[in-house]
Structure formats: C-alpha cells, structure tokens
Amino acid sequence: MDSAGRSGRSSQVTVAFAAIVLAMLPAVLDQTVLATALPTIAGDLGRLTDVSWVVTAYVVAAAATTPLWGKLGDRHGRKRLIEIALVTFLAASALCGLAQTITMLIVARAVQGAAAGGLMSLAMAAVGDLVSPRERARYQGYIAATFAVATIAGPLAGGLVVEHVSWRWVFYLNLPLGLAALGGLHLHLPAGTVERPAHRLDLGGAGMLAAATGALLLACVWGGDRYAWSSATIIGLLAATLVLALALVVRERRAADPIVPLQLLRTRTVGVVSASLFLTTAALFAVMVFVPLFLQATTGATPTQAGLLLVPMMLGITLSTHVAGRVIARTGRYKAFPIGGLALMTAGLVGLAVTATQTSRTLTAIGLVVFGLGFGVVGQVLTVAVQNDVDRRQLGIAMAATSFFRGLGGAIGAAVLGAVFAAHAGTTGGDVATLSRAGRADVAEAAQTVFLVAAPLAALALLIVLFLEERPLQQAPPGTPAPADRASAREPTPAPS
Numbered sequence: 001m002d003s004a005g006r007s008g009r010s011s012q013v014t015v016a017f018a019a020i021v022l023a024m025l026p027a028v029l030d031q032t033v034l035a036t037a038l039p040t041i042a043g044d045l046g047r048l049t050d051v052s053w054v055v056t057a058y059v060v061a062a063a064a065t066t067p068l069w070g071k072l073g074d075r076h077g078r079k080r081l082i083e084i085a086l087v088t089f090l091a092a093s094a095l096c097g098l099a100q101t102i103t104m105l106i107v108a109r110a111v112q113g114a115a116a117g118g119l120m121s122l123a124m125a126a127v128g129d130l131v132s133p134r135e136r137a138r139y140q141g142y143i144a145a146t147f148a149v150a151t152i153a154g155p156l157a158g159g160l161v162v163e164h165v166s167w168r169w170v171f172y173l174n175l176p177l178g179l180a181a182l183g184g185l186h187l188h189l190p191a192g193t194v195e196r197p198a199h200r201l202d203l204g205g206a207g208m209l210a211a212a213t214g215a216l217l218l219a220c221v222w223g224g225d226r227y228a229w230s231s232a233t234i235i236g237l238l239a240a241t242l243v244l245a246l247a248l249v250v251r252e253r254r255a256a257d258p259i260v261p262l263q264l265l266r267t268r269t270v271g272v273v274s275a276s277l278f279l280t281t282a283a284l285f286a287v288m289v290f291v292p293l294f295l296q297a298t299t300g301a302t303p304t305q306a307g308l309l310l311v312p313m314m315l316g317i318t319l320s321t322h323v324a325g326r327v328i329a330r331t332g333r334y335k336a337f338p339i340g341g342l343a344l345m346t347a348g349l350v351g352l353a354v355t356a357t358q359t360s361r362t363l364t365a366i367g368l369v370v371f372g373l374g375f376g377v378v379g380q381v382l383t384v385a386v387q388n389d390v391d392r393r394q395l396g397i398a399m400a401a402t403s404f405f406r407g408l409g410g411a412i413g414a415a416v417l418g419a420v421f422a423a424h425a426g427t428t429g430g431d432v433a434t435l436s437r438a439g440r441a442d443v444a445e446a447a448q449t450v451f452l453v454a455a456p457l458a459a460l461a462l463l464i465v466l467f468l469e470e471r472p473l474q475q476a477p478p479g480t481p482a483p484a485d486r487a488s489a490r491e492p493t494p495a496p497s
Contacts (some may be wrong), residue, residue, distance in 0.1 A: 013130055017139060021146055023086050023298060024123045026093070026174040026181075028115035028147050031058070032154025035395025037167040037417025044103045053106045060217045062120075063112030063407045064210035068117035070125065070400025071259050074393060078126045079191045081203065083182065085118030090178040091231075097171035097383065103493040118401075125399040126189065128387040133473040134332050136387055138325030140380035145321055145362070148314040195471040199257035205248060206259045212244035216408070220415035224422065260401065261394065269389040270398060272468045273382045276338065277460035280378050281406045283345060286454035287313065287371055289414060290421060291352070291364065294447040298359040298440050312365045316372025326471065334384060335470040337377040342462035344374025349455035358449035359440075374458075379406070384467075388473055417450050424449045 013164065040053065073081045093111035099105035127139055136349035161169045218239035227233045252258040263272055301309065322339045348371030355363040390398040424446035 008232035008427040015184065016130055016188040016190070017142075017300045019181050019188055020082075020123045020126055021143060022181035022254045023082060024119055024143070025146065025150060026089065026117045026177050026267045029154050029157075029177075030112070030171075030174060031055075031368060032151055033158035033161070033170050033173070034440050037158050037170045038163045040162050040167045041105070042204065045099070045105065046326065050444060053439050054216070056100075056109040056110055056164075057106050058113035058116070058130065059221070059411065060214050061110045062117035062215055063404060063411070064117070064213040065114045066117040066121050066407070067209055067260055067397065067400045068206045068403050070121045070403075071201070071206075072124045072395040073118075073125060073396035077191060078122050078396060079130060079189050080128060081118060082122045082189070083185055084114045085122060086178055086182050086185070089115035089119060090175055090182075093174040093178070094170045102482065108497045112316070113179055113268060119402045121400040124383060124403065125387075125396045127309060128395050128399070129190070129392070133384065133388040134329050135327035136473075137334060137381055138382055139320030141160050141325035143316040144376060144380045145211075148317045151310075151314065164343060178453065196333060202252075202255045204260045205251050205255055208248040208251065209313070211257060212241050213404075215244065216241040216454070219409050223415055224314075224316070224419045229419075257276040259397075261275055264390065264398060264494040265401065266395060267389070268467065268469050269471075272404055272464055273386050273473065273483075275463050275470075276342075276414075276461045277379060277406040278409035279457045279464070280345070280375070281409035282416070283312040283349065283454045283458040283461070284375060285410055285413040286349065286417050286450050287352070287368065290447050290450050294356065294443060295361065295364065296429055297445075298480065299361055301361070301474075307360060309365065310368065313368035313372035313375075316369045316374075317376035320376030321380055324381060326382070328381070332473040333470065334381050335465075335468055337381045338465045339462065340457055342383070342465060345371055345378070346374075346462060348372075348374060349451050349458060353448050353451035353455065356451060356479050357441075359444060382468075384473075385470075388471055413454075417453060420453050421446045421450050 020074070034054070053171060069081060069085065089112055092115060095218050096105055096112060099108060124140075124143075127136060127143070131139055155469035158170055161167070161173070161203045176425075192206050219241065222237075223234045225227045248260075250260050252260055265274065267379070288310075289309065295301040295306040295309055316441065320341070324334075329336050348367050348369075351370060352364065352367040383399070385396060386398050386402055425442050
C-alpha cells in the first residue's frame with residue numbers, strides 16, 4: 001500500500017474510532033453524572049425508599065444482557081447492533097428525563113442499562129475489527145484515558161447541572177453526544193462481512209444467563225443493606241443463581257450455537273483474562289468507593305474535594321496506558337505489562353493501608369498514583385490479549401464475556417468490601433463532617449482493613465496472569481490476508497488435466 005493509501009486508511013480509522021468512543025461515552029458519563037443527582041431526584045419524585053432502584057435497575061440490566069449483545073454482534077454484524085444499542089440508549093435517556101414517577105424512571109433506566117451493556121461490549125469488539133492487533137493497545141489506552149477523565153468530570157458536571165438547570169438534563173445531555181456518535185458510526189464505521197448463522201439463536205440460554213446474573217447481582221446489592229445476608233430473600237436469590245447456573249451449563253453443552261460457548265471460556269487466554277479482570281475490578285472498587293469516603297471522614301475533605309483527590313490516580317492511569325500502548329505497538333510484546341501493573345496495584349493498596357491511620361492527603365495521593373500507574377496497564381492490555389487470541393467470528397462474545405466478568409467483579413467486590421467496611425466501622429454513622437475523633441479513627445481503621453483485603457485480590461490476579469500465554473501481535477490491519485494467503489493468491493492456478 002502506498003503512502004497516500006496508508007494516510008487515507010489512517011484517517012478513516014481515526015474518524016471511526018472517535019465515533020466508537022463517542023458512542024461509549026454517554027454510557028460511562030451517565031453513571032458518574034447521575035450520582036450527584038440522586039438526592040434531588042428522590043426529593044422531586046417523592047419515593048426516597050425506591051431511589052436505589054434507579055442505579056440497581058441499570059447495573060443489573062447491563063450485566064444480564066451483555067453476553068446476548070456480543071453474540072448478536074457476531075451473528076449479524078457489530079455496526080448494525082451498535083447503532084441499535086445507541087438508538088435504544090438515547091430513547092431511554094429521553095424517557096428518563098421525561099419521567100413523572102419513580103416507577104417510570106426505573107423502567108426507563110432498566111432499558112437504558114440493557115442498551116449500555118451492548119454499547120460497551122460491542123464497541124470494544126469493534127475496535128478489534130478496526131485496527132491491527134499491535135495497534136489495539138494504543139487505541140484501548142485512548143479509551144481508558146477518556147473514561148478516566150469522564151470519571152472525574154462526571155460528578156462535577158452532574159453537580160453543576162442539578163444546581164443550575166434540572167436533574168432531567170443529566171439524561172438529556174446524552175442526546176447530542178449520542179446523535180453525533182450515531183452519525184459518525186453510520187458514515188465511517190465499516191460494516192464488515194458476516195456469515196449467515198447456521199443455527200437458531202439460543203434464546204433459552206440467554207434467558208437463563210440473564211436470570212442467573214440478575215439474581216446474583218440483586219443478592220450482592222441487597223445483601224447487608226436492604227436485607228441481612230442470612231435472610232430468606234438473599235439465600236433464595238443465591239440458591240436461584242446456583243440452580244440457574246447449573247441448568248445453563250447443561251443447556252450450553254448441548255446447544256448447537258450456545259449463547260456462551262463453554263469451549264471459549266476454557267481457552268487459556270479467555271479464562272485467565274476473565275478471572276484476572278474479575279479480581280482486578282473488585283480491587284479497584286476498594287479505591288473508587290472507599291478512598292473518597294475515607295478522605296471525607298478523616299481529613300475533612302468535602303465531597304467535591306474528595307473526588308478531585310482521585311485525579312492523581314486518573315493521571316497515573318492515563319500516563320501508563322499511553323506508554324504501554326506505544327511500546328506494545330512498537331514491539332508486539334504485552335505480557336509484562338499486566339504483570340507489572342498488578343504488582344503496582346498490590347503495592348499501591350498496601351501503601352494505602354499502611355498510611356490510612358496517618359490521615360495524610362499527600363500520602364494517600366502517592367498511593368493512588370502507584371495504584372493508577374498499575375491499573376492503567378492491566379484491563380486494556382488484557383483486552384488486547386483476548387482480541388489477539390480468539391477467532392474474529394467470536395470476537396463479540398469474547399469481549400462480552402470479559403466485560404461480564406469485569407462487571408461481576410465490581411458488583412461482588414463492592415458487596416464484599418462494603419461488608420468488611422461496615423463490620424470494622426462499627427456503629428459509626430451519620431454525616432461524616434460531624435464525626436467524633438473516635439468515629440474518624442473507626443473509619444480510618446475500617447478503610448485500612450478494606451485496603452488490606454483488596455491487596456491480596458490484586459496479588460491473586462497477578463499470580464493468575466503469570467499463566468497468560470503471550471502470542472505474537474500482528475501488524476496487518478483486520479481483513480488483510482496473511483502472508484501465506486497472499487503468496488498463494490499470486491501463484492497461478494494449475495490448468496485442469
């Protein structure tokens with residue numbers, strides 16, 4: 001390919017990639033922006049006891065539908081499915097903004113979450129369709145950096161919107177971003193070629209998986225909060241999860257085209273990456289959830305200041321993803337990055353635990369930088385490893401599977417670490433700004449315990465990643481024939497005898 005051709009393709013890839021990121025952005029911003037609006041929403045719609053469902057419905061629906069979206073993308077083409085998911089997300093966003101009752105808002109949020117599950121998994125797979133394996137780490141790094149900025153900007157933007165306009169604009173803001181992304185996807189994202197499915201879609205398996213996921217997530221969200229862990233409700237949900245999971249395994253072993261191919265999960269790369277992302281995300285929640293609370297309770301930081309104090313971690317994530325992407329694109333080697341990253345994450349969590357009782361913002365910031373530098377080279381690089389290892393026809397379901405375990409790790413990690421925190425914080429409650437000295441010490445000790453529990457999770461992920469098999473990353477763009485194929489194409493076809 002001449003320089004003009006390479007330049008033209010590079011420009012097309014850049015525009016298409018920007019559209020993909022823009023399509024994912026509303027789903028990322030929606031959660032962080034909404035966090036600051038929930039109290040106002042509860043007061044406006046008048047059902048404070050049910051406002052938690054505004055978050056729960058979204059999370060459960062997103063996790064439960066992610067594998068189905070991935071499978072549909074493999075069967076019918078990712079471009080079409082991303083567009084459907086984005087249109088659904090935007091319609092649900094508009095309905096959320098128009099909601100007049102808490103019930104209407106919860107239903108719209110469930111639809112919005114289901115669409116978000118498709119946006120995230122399909123968009124990650126679409127990046128695999130768009131660029132060569134060596135370049136994917138760099139592009140995944142751009143995604144990670146964008147999301148890091150969104151995580152910080154979201155709560156600030158949500159506060160400004162709620163304070164100066166209306167909570168309804170938290171949802172309306174998705175519309176211009178989403179419409180711009182829809183136009184970019186339609187005009188610039190290649191449609192690709194898809195083989196006609198040989199078998200019917202396994203809808204029964206999809207239903208079992210969604211039901212099992214929903215039951216498990218509800219148990220994690222409600223356990224220790226709305227219901228005791230020993231309550232009949234939680235035990236019933238966990239039992240339903242186990243029964244449905246076993247039934248799903250039996251069904252998927254017999255299905256002609258299973259919604260979750262078990263042989264895919266048994267491959268070393270997908271298995272190692274799924275387990276590692278589960279543990280990594282669980283460890284991440286120790287920082288994302290409890291560091292802001294810890295800073296507010298022990299150092300007197302305001303909620304906004306506590307959020308801004310996470311900026312050092314986000315800067316660490318942005319820097320390390322950028323460097324890793326460049327190095328991987330140049331060398332084609334990637335295994336060292338998640339190993340080193342998980343080591344840094346473990347060190348950062350240990351550092352946060354050691355310095356927790358000193359209540360120093362500076363020491364906390366140092367621990368966050370170390371953690372961020374490590375986290376930035378784990379998730380995105382492991383995603384590249386999966387994209388490089390699986391057949392392109394299974395890329396969607398492979399990305400959906402890893403996204404599923406990532407989300408599951410977050411939900412279970414938040415539940416387990418939340419229980420640990422509650423057990424060690426004792427009876428501490430109320431406004432963190434009015435805590436006594438003893439209450440602040442209890443919070444510091446509880447946070448220290450959370451970090452000490454999370455550190456072994458990152459260390460276990462490190463041990464698992466050691467089993468990752470590194471395969472050479474190709475430099476050719478997707479769809480380019482392999483050298484052997486190009487050679488055979490040049491050879492003349494023998495004349496028939």
